[in-house]
Amino acid sequence: MSDRLLAFDGIGQDFPAPGTKANIRVLDGISFDVDRGKFVAVIGPSGCGKSTLLQMAAGLLIPTRGAVHHRGRTVTTINTEVGFVPQQAQLFPWKTLAENVELPLLFRGVAAGERRQRVADALGAVGLKGFEQHFPNQLSGGMQKRGSIARTLVYRPDIILMDEPFGALDAQTRMVMQSDLQTLSMEAGATVIFVTHDITEAVLLADHVVVLSQRPSRLLANIPIDLPRPRNMFEPFRNPAFEAAYDAVWTEFRSQIDIGRVH
Numbered sequence: 001m002s003d004r005l006l007a008f009d010g011i012g013q014d015f016p017a018p019g020t021k022a023n024i025r026v027l028d029g030i031s032f033d034v035d036r037g038k039f040v041a042v043i044g045p046s047g048c049g050k051s052t053l054l055q056m057a058a059g060l061l062i063p064t065r066g067a068v069h070h071r072g073r074t075v076t077t078i079n080t081e082v083g084f085v086p087q088q089a090q091l092f093p094w095k096t097l098a099e100n101v102e103l104p105l106l107f108r109g110v111a112a113g114e115r116r117q118r119v120a121d122a123l124g125a126v127g128l129k130g131f132e133q134h135f136p137n138q139l140s141g142g143m144q145k146r147g148s149i150a151r152t153l154v155y156r157p158d159i160i161l162m163d164e165p166f167g168a169l170d171a172q173t174r175m176v177m178q179s180d181l182q183t184l185s186m187e188a189g190a191t192v193i194f195v196t197h198d199i200t201e202a203v204l205l206a207d208h209v210v211v212l213s214q215r216p217s218r219l220l221a222n223i224p225i226d227l228p229r230p231r232n233m234f235e236p237f238r239n240p241a242f243e244a245a246y247d248a249v250w251t252e253f254r255s256q257i258d259i260g261r262v263h
C-alpha cells in the first residue's frame, strides 16, 4: 500500500520577467508523489525550477497553478514540518557548532535537558562528536555540511529537503558524505527530496529519480531505482545493475542537455 506523505499536484509557476510586463513560465503541470521513508532525487537542467519545487514544499512559495499537499493538507503557508538543507552550510559564524544545532530546538521551546541530549544525538549521527565547541571557521567544508545536516535532523522533520547539498564539496568528501547520508537516511527511515545535477548521485541515493525538462519544465520521467541497499558509493560503475539504472535516467535526461558535437 502506498503511504503518500507529500504530493506535487499539477504544479505550474510563472515568474515576472525582469524589465518587462511579461511572465516566464518556469514549471508546467508537474505532478509526483513522495511516499513515507522514500528518497526522491529531482534532476533537471539548470534553471528548470528544481529549487522552486523545494520552496513550494516548504511553503515559502505558493504555486501559480496546482498545489502541494503534505499529509493530505494543502500547503498554504510556511511548512514547519519540513527541514531544509541548503547548498551552503549557512551556520552562524558567531555560534559554536553545538549552539548552531541547538537553535531550531530553542525556537520550538524544547526544554534544556532534552535540547542537550538531542544535540548530542544529532552530532553523533553525523560523526561530529567531540567538535561541539568549535566555531564554523574551525571546521572543514565537509564538517560544516555535516553540521548543517545535524541542525536539520535535530528537530526530526517529517521530510528533509536538500538542495544540491554536496555541490560545493571536493569529489572525495562528496562520496563520503553521500555514503553517510545513505546510512543516516536508512537508519532514520527518513523521507528525503534531494535536488541535484548529478545523475550518478541521484541514482546512488534515490528510490525514485524525477527527471524534469528544460523550461517551461515538464516531468519527463519518474524512474524507480531498485538497486539493493546499502549501495557502494565509491565504485558504482563496477556494478552492471547500477549502469542499467544510470542509463535509464541518462536516456531521459540527455535530450535536455545541449551536448553539441560531443556524443
Ligand SMILES: Nc1ncnc2c1ncn2[C@@H]1O[C@H](COP(=O)(O)OP(=O)(O)OP(=O)(O)O)[C@@H](O)[C@H]1O
Residues within 6 Å of the ligand: 015, 016, 026, 044, 045, 046, 047, 048, 049, 050, 051, 052, 053
Ligand atoms: N522569485 C523569483 N522571481 C523571478 N524569477 C525567479 C524567482 N525564483 C526563481 N526564478 C526563476 O525561475 C527559474 C527556476 O529557478 P530555480 O532556482 O528553481 O531553478 P533550478 O532548477 O533550481 O536551477 P539550478 O539548477 O541552476 O540551481 C530561473 O530562471 C529563475 O531565474
